[in-house]
Amino acid sequence: ESSPIWMATVSAPTNIACIKYWGKKDAKWNTPTNDSVSVTLDQKDLRAVTTAAASIKFEKDRLWLNGEEEVGASDSKRFRACVDGVKALAADPSKWKDLKIHVSSYNTFPTAAGLASSAAGYAALVAALAELMSAKETYQGQLTTIARQGSGSACRSLYGGFVAWKAGSAEVSTEGGTPWADSMAVQIADENHWPELRAVIMVVSDEKKDTSSTAGMSTSVATSTLLQHRIAKVVPERMASIEKAFLEKDFESFGELTMKDSNQFHSVCADTYPPIFYMNDVSRTIVRIVHAYNKWAGETRVAYTYDAGPNAVLYTLEKYVVEVGALMAHYFPSPATATTAAAADGYFNDSTF
Ligand code: PMV
Numbered sequence: 001e002s003s004p005i006w007m008a009t010v011s012a013p014t015n016i017a018c019i020k021y022w023g024k025k026d027a028k029w030n031t032p033t034n035d036s037v038s039v040t041l042d043q044k045d046l047r048a049v050t051t052a053a054a055s056i057k058f059e060k061d062r063l064w065l066n067g068e069e070e071v072g073a074s075d076s077k078r079f080r081a082c083v084d085g086v087k088a089l090a091a092d093p094s095k096w097k098d099l100k101i102h103v104s105s106y107n108t109f110p111t112a113a114g115l116a117s118s119a120a121g122y123a124a125l126v127a128a129l130a131e132l133m134s135a136k137e138t139y140q141g142q143l144t145t146i147a148r149q150g151s152g153s154a155c156r157s158l159y160g161g162f163v164a165w166k167a168g169s170a171e172v173s174t175e176g177g178t179p180w181a182d183s184m185a186v187q188i189a190d191e192n193h194w195p196e197l198r199a200v201i202m203v204v205s206d207e208k209k210d211t212s213s214t215a216g217m218s219t220s221v222a223t224s225t226l227l228q229h230r231i232a233k234v235v236p237e238r239m240a241s242i243e244k245a246f247l248e249k250d251f252e253s254f255g256e257l258t259m260k261d262s263n264q265f266h267s268v269c270a271d272t273y274p275p276i277f278y279m280n281d282v283s284r285t286i287v288r289i290v291h292a293y294n295k296w297a298g299e300t301r302v303a304y305t306y307d308a309g310p311n312a313v314l315y316t317l318e319k320y321v322v323e324v325g326a327l328m329a330h331y332f333p334s335p336a337t338a339t340t341a342a343a344a345d346g347y348f349n350d351s352t353f
Contacts, residue, residue: 003055003056003057004055005053005054005055005057006053006054006055006132007051007052007053007054007132008051008052008128008129008131008132009049009050009051009128010049010050010124010127010128010131011047011048011049011050011124012047012048012050012120012121012123012124012127012157012158013040013041013042013046013047013120013123013157013160014040014041014046014047014048014109014117014119014120014157015038015039015040015041015119015120015153015156015157015163016038016039016041016199016305016307016313017036017037017038017153017156017305017307018037018038018039018242018254018257018258018261018305018315019035019036019037019235019238019239019242019257019258019261020036020261020262020264020265020307021034021036021152021153021165022034022213022216022217022220022227022265022268023217023220023221023227023231024152024214024217024218024221025167027218029149029183030148030149030151030152031148031167031168031183032152032165032167032183033167033221033227033231034167034230034231034235035164035165035166035167035235035236035239036153036156036164036165036235037156037162037163037164037165037188037239037242037243038153038156038162038163038165039161039162039163039197039199039315040156040157040159040160040161040162040163040191041199042191046108046109046120046201047107047108047109047120047124048105048106048107048108048117048120048121048123048124048125049105049106049108049124050103050104050105050106050121050124050125050127050128051103051104051105051128052101052102052103052125052128052129052131052132053101053102053103053132054096054099054100054101054102054132054133055099055100055102056098056099058099058100058101058102059100060074060100061074061079061083061100061101061102061103062074062100062101062102062103063079063102063103063104063105064102064103064104064105065105065106065107065121066105066106066107067104067106074101077149078122078149078150078151079125079150081146081149081150082122082125082126082129082146082147082149082150083101083129085126085145085146085149086126086129086130086133086135086143086146087129087133089130089133089135089136089137089138089142089143089146090133090134090135091133091134091135091136092133092134095133096133101129101132103125103128105121105124105125107120107121118150118151118153118154118213119151119153119154119156119157120154120157121150121151121154122147122150122151122154122157123147123154123155123157123158125147125150126143126146126147126150126154126158127143127158130143141184141185141186142184143158144156144158144159144165144184144185145182145183145184147185148165148183148184148185152165153165155184155185156185158185159185159186159187159190160187160190160191161187161188161189161190161191161192161193162187162188162189162193162194162243162246163185163186163187163188164185164186164188164239164243165183165184165185165186166183166184166185166186167183168182168183168184169182169183188243188246188247189246189247193246193247193249194246194249195318196249196317196318196319197251197315197317197318198315198316198317198318198321199313199314199315199316200302200313200314200316200321200324200325200328201311201312201313201314202286202311202312202313202314202328202332203311204280204282204283204286204310204311204312205280205282205309205310205311209278209308209309211276211278211308212308213308216269216272216276216308219272219273219274219276220268220269220271220272220276223271223272223273224268224271224272224273225271226264226267226268226271227268227271227272230264230268234264238257238260238261241253241257242254242257242258245257251300251301251303251317252299252300254303254315255294255300255301255302255303255315256300256303258303258304258305258315259290259303259304259305261305262304262305262306265306266278266279266306278306278307278308278309278310279306279310280310282310282332283306283310283311283312285331286304286312286314286328287304289327289328289331290302290303290304290314293324293327301316301317301320301323301324302314302315302316302320302324303315303316314328
């Protein structure tokens with residue numbers, strides 16, 4: 001007797017924050033201490049491709065990452081939050097309630113090297129599950145509140161363009177039967193707003209980072225006084241300024257705010273006790289080259305940003321991509337520089353799925 005296997009495959013891009021998320025307000029709900037905002041990159045280079053399948057024949061939930069099974073992953077809090085969260089929004093919840101889910105996901109870029117692989121991974125997981133079960137949001141942004149519980153930054157990858165993650169009040173409500181906290185991603189501008197914007201990715205190292213973002217954030221929240229200043233005094237103003245800069249396509253301001261925020265995030269890491277170092281000597285050399293080049297140009301043509309790893313993401317404009325690529329290739333003559341167009345479609349306004 002045959003029993004069907006239902007399947008859905010989606011692809012989700014990574015996103016690179018301009019104003020960084022660093023700090024959890026509530027560990028259980030994975031709500032942040034501050035707002036953040038990022039550009040969703042396009043699907044060409046940096047993405048996760050994820051298939052979710054369900055069948056009455058499956059005995060338990062299972063997860064494969066890049067072809068290898070993650071034993072025990074299906075019991076992890078993050079995976080459970082995503083699967084159970086989307087199941088609750090299924091168009092026909094009774095159909096999926098007792099079915100076990102198999103998930104297979106591939107990254108097209110280094111995992112856990114500070115290129116937001118978890119953002120693409122959990123966004124793709126939630127999007128694949130949502131496709132599979134024809135999940136319906138009861139309010140806009142609800143799927144992003146589920147993705148957030150996989151990895152905070154993942155909530156921003158469900159939309160394309162320029163996407164903010166609002167910290168929200170972090171209060172938990174059980175309205176509608178499923179508990180949730182009102183911290184969600186919001187699209188500020190879509191992927192067509194600033195088509196000239198580009199991101200150049202410089203893979204400085206593809207090794208796994210030694211301090212996970214979760215561990216790093218918790219030590220920073222506990223020990224860094226600079227982080228408290230950042231949350232109270234710096235981020236609110238920067239969020240308003242960078243949203244304005246993006247909407248006005250003002251690269252000068254956008255670039256300056258992005259670089260300053262990357263620098264402050266890594267200063268918070270240095271202010272954490274014991275300190276955390278994600279950037280290395282090559283990362284810092286790139287910072288110097290960027291400033292020297294912008295000074296020579298008499299304007300901000302390129303802006304760096306670094307997440308929890310040594311790899312650089314350089315935001316620039318289409319007209320400078322070749323020059324920036326040539327500049328970096330001059331100092332680092334290796335084939336490891338990839339360019340990618342920025343501001344792609346996300347799950348919600350997209351025709352590629
Ligand atoms: O959500 P996580 O655990 O991937 O943390 C992301 C933290 C940063 O990449 C450093 C900043 C950000 O906003 O993406």
